[in-house]
Structures are given as structure tokens and as C-alpha cells.
Amino acid sequence: MIPVFDGHNDYLQRAVAAGPAADDLWLNGDGSGHMDLPRLKAGGMVGGFFAIWIPARDNPNGAAAAAAMENPPYALPLAGEIDHDSALPHAFEQAAALYRMERTGTLDVVRSAKGIRDSIAAGRIAAILHIEGAEAIRDMDALHLWHQAGLRSLGPVWSRPTVFGHGVPFEYPGGPDQGPGLTAAGRDLIRECNRLRIMIDLSHLNEAGFNDVAALSDAPLVASHSCVHALCTTPRNLTDRQLRVIADSGGLVGLNYGVSFLNADGRRVPFKGFDPILRHLDHMLAILGEDGVALGSDFDGALMPADLPDAAALPALTQAMLDHGYGESLTRKIASENWIGVLERTWGG
Template identity: 80%
Template sequence: MIPVFDGHNDYLQRAVQVGEGADELWLQGDGTGHMDLPRLRQGGMAGGFFAIWIPTAQSLNSGETARLMANPPYALPLAEEVDHDTALPHAFRQAAALRRMERTGTLDVVTSAAEIRSSMAEGRVAAIMHIEGAEPIRDMDALHLWHAAGLRSLGPVWSRPTVYGNGVPFVYPGGPDQGPGLTDAGRSLVRECNALGIMIDLSHLNEAGFNDVAALSDAPLVASHSCVHAICPTPRNLTDRQLQLIADSGGLVGLNYGVSFLRTDGKRAPFAGFDPMLRHLDHLLGILGEDGVALGSDFDGALMPADLPDAEALPALIRAMRDHGYDEALIRKIAAENWINLLERTWGS
């Protein structure tokens, strides 16, 4: 089985919601969501980025929102900013949930590429602590504290504003050129992340903020869970110009499995087969090359395709890539190796 290292999941929110049942949820599963330890093992998912994310009042699963997104065009209002004092306790609970998973002996919170390889070789899940939306980080002293706690990847925004910058709304059709760029605090955040070796994630960031990171950062540019705007014109996807900037930096894009970012019509509705995913992968490979494309599922954070309903179904995606004509070396790169090599360059170890 070809191992998969994944660019983004939102499992920790599920773990926090079940509270004292978190160990059972992780070790045995409960039939809900997209991932748990048994399904990761069945699907060959050997590790990935576990996101700390602060829920918003604007639920993408609410009846009215789901109806709008299933019937484009739509334009949802940008979610409101979450203040630091609200965000921090919830972020701590999610970080604690990840460390609790580590105490089961089935998962390691990793901070180097060598640790990723070691955990995978020993059969434990290699988990990167990631923050999606920097609301829990009050200042640079707090960033250093989070780094000491294991943080190695950070997205300055989710799809709402923060004190550091602005995210893109959920709109179809639409482009990423919406709103101003990074604030002074955001530019300081980028510089400090570079100094600490924290990967900066461009997914959800608007175009002006993307441009600011590209101009400031001395690390490879990365979008952990995004797709191609030329195929599906939603602001969450990347234009060819943005993809070329990522390629020029030696960076990487992880393919998002969320159906509303893959379908040419932008509908939030499952589809059968893997043709939309393969079309996006082909386009990404054409600009980024074989070393710049990876996977970024968005498990437990998006609606999945019919034939990829959860992590257990990952071998079907591998077979689809093989049937599409990708050779074994390329599939292994996309599935895991490109992420690990990118992180080694970013983290310096």
C-alpha cells in the first residue's frame, strides 16, 4: 500500500466535541466523520497536518448555506472576525486533544522530517500541529510559545479577517482578489515564522495577502489544501499566476478533496469517480512539476466525493492515478514524498 501524507484535516474539532469519549473516537471510530485510526490504517494515511481551527457562527452545513452552495451562483458573506480571548481557550482544547491522541501510543506530534519518516516506519501516525487562522496568537511572544508546544505550520487566516490579514469568502463564481493585504502585524508574523521555521500556509488567504507573503517570505510557498481556479473559479482556488509564484519558490500545493472546489460548476454536491480530481492534478503538475504537487484532503472539514467518502477509501484514489497513467514514482511523490521533502526544506531538518 502506498502511504499517504495529507496536507489538512479538521479532526481535532470532532475530538473536542466528544470530550471524554475522544480516546474511543480516535482508537475505534464511531461511524461518523471522515477519519479515525482504523480508517487511516485501512486507507494507508500515515500522517498529516492536524488543524487547530476556531468554529464560526457561519456553518457550511446549515440548511440554508448548504442549499445556496448546492445551487450556484452564490455569495456568502465573509465570516466575522473572532477575537483572541474567545479563540485561545478553544485552540488550547484542540492542541490538548492532539497531545491526548499522542498519549495513546498510536500517534506522534512531529517537528522534523526525520521524525515523520521514523513515525511512519514504526507504524504510528505522524501528526503536524497546524493552526488554521491565527486568532489564538496574540503576538510574537505567543508565537514562540506555540512553537515550543509543537506548532510547525500556520495559516494566517481562515475565511474571515484576523489582525494579520484577510481571508476569501465562499463565493461562486469569483476570484481571490478581495480585500487588502497583510497588516503590519501580519508582515511581522511572516518574518517570525521564517525565523522559527514554521511553514506558512496560503490556503484561505486573499490574493493581496498571498502577494505580500510571496514578497516577504524566504521559505517555499505552500497552499496546503487548494485547487485550480482555472477549472473551478472560486476564491478558495489558486489562479495560474499564483501557482507559478509557488512553483518559482520551489513550493507545493496539496489538492483539496472538497467537491465545491473541484467541480467545474462549483456545486457543493458529491460526484462519482475521480475525473475532476485528476483534471486538477494534471493542471497542477503542468505548472508546479512532479515535485510540487501533493494531497490536502480537508477531511472532516468539507464534503467529499462519492467514491472518496473517508480516509479508508484512499487506495481508490491511488488506483485512479495509476489508471490515469501516473507511474509509481510520481504517485509516491504526490501521495507523501513531496510533502516530506518540502517540510525538510522549510524546517531545515
């Protein structure tokens, strides 16, 4: 089985919602969502980025939004900016859920590339603490505190604005060139992340913010869970120019499995087989090269393809890559080795 190291999941929200049953949900699963320990083991998923994400108190989307995404064109409203004091308790709950998972002895919260390798070798899940949308970070002192708590990857925004910058909306068709760049606080955040060697995640960030990070950062540029705009014209996907900028930095893009980012017509409808995934991977490889492409599932945060319904189905994806002609060496790079490599270059060791 080819091991998979994954660029993004939203499992921690499910863990928090499970409350006292969180250990049983992780250790045994309940058939819901996309991942739990048994399904990770069955699919060969050896680790990944576990995201802290703050839910909006009044979500303007829901069933109506899902229906709209099934029949483009669509343009979905987003909740407004979430203040720090409202965000912090949610972030603490999700971080605590990840450390509770570590206490089961089946997972390690890792802080280095060596830690990833050691955890995998010991048969445990190597988990990176990631924050998606930095509402829970008030200032640079708080960033240092989160770093001490294990934070090693940070996206300045989800799609809604933060005090640091602006994201892209959920719409089809549309492009990422929407809104202003990073704020002064956002530029300070990028510089301090560089000093601390926290990976900066460009997924969800608008194009002006992307350009600001590219100008400021001395680390490889990374988008943890994004696809190709030339093949699906949603603002969440990266243009060829953005892909070239990432390639020039020695960075990486993790392919998102969410069907609305893969389908050429932007529809949020599951497809059979793996052709859309392979088209996006082919395009990424042509620009980013063999060391710049990885996987970023968005498990428990997006609608999956029919033949990739959860983590247990990952061997079908890697087999499709092999059947497509990638060969075992390239497939292993995309599935896990490229993530570990870019983190080693970002974190150092």
C-alpha cells in the same frame, strides 16, 4: 498500499466534541466523519496536518448555506473577526486533544522531517500541529510559545479576517483578488515564522496577502488544501499566476478533495469517479512540476466525492492516479514524498 501523507484535516474539532469518549472515537471510530485510526490504517494514511480552527459563536451559515452551494451562483456571509481572548480557549482544547491522541501511543506530534520518517517507520501516525487562522496568537511572544508547544505550520487566516490579514469568501463564481494585503502585524508574523521555520500556509488567504507573503518569505510557498481556479472559479482556488509563483519558490500545493472546489460548475454535490480530481492534478503538474503537487484532503471539513467518502477509500484514489498513467514513482511523490520533501526544505532536517 501506497502511503498517503495529507495536507489538511479538521479532525480535532470532532475529538473535542467527543469529550470523555475522545480516545474511543480515535482508536475505534464510530462511523461518523471522515477519519479515525482504523480508517487511516485501512487507507494507508501515515500522517498529516491536524488543524486547530476556531468556530464562530454565531455562524451565519449552516443548512441554508449548504443548499445555496448546491445551486450556484452563491455568495455566503462570514462571521466577523474573532478576538484573541475568545479564540484561545478553543485553540487550547484542540491542541490538548491532539496531545491526548499522542498519549494513546498510536500517534506522534512531529517537529522535523526526520520525526515524520521515524514515526511512519514505527507504525504510528505522524501528526503536524497546524493552526488555521491565527486568532489564538496575540503577539510574537505567543507565537514562540506555540512553537515550543509543537506548532510547525500556520495559516495567518481562515476565510474571515484576522489582525494579520484577510481571507477569501465562499462564493461562486469569484476570484481571490478581494481585499487588502497583510497588516503590519501580519508582515511581522511572516518574518517571525521564517525565523522559527514554521511553515506558512497560503490556503484561504486572499491574493493581496498571497503577494505579500511571496515578497516577504524566504521559505518555499505552500498552499496546503487548494485547487485550480482555471478549472473551478471559486476564490478558494489558486490562479495560474499564483501556481507559477509557488512553483518558482520551490513550493507545493496540496489538492483539496472538497467537491465545491473541484466541480467545474462550483456545485457542492458529490461526483462519482475521480475525473475532476485528475483534471486538477494534471493542471497542477503542468505548472508546479512533479515535486510541487501533493494531497490536502480537508477531511472532516468539506463534502467528499462519492467514491472518496473517507480515509479508508484512499487506495481507490491512488489506484485512479496509477490508472491515469502517472506511474508508481509519481503517484508516491504526490501521495506522500513531496510533502516530506517540502517540509525538509522549510524546517531543515
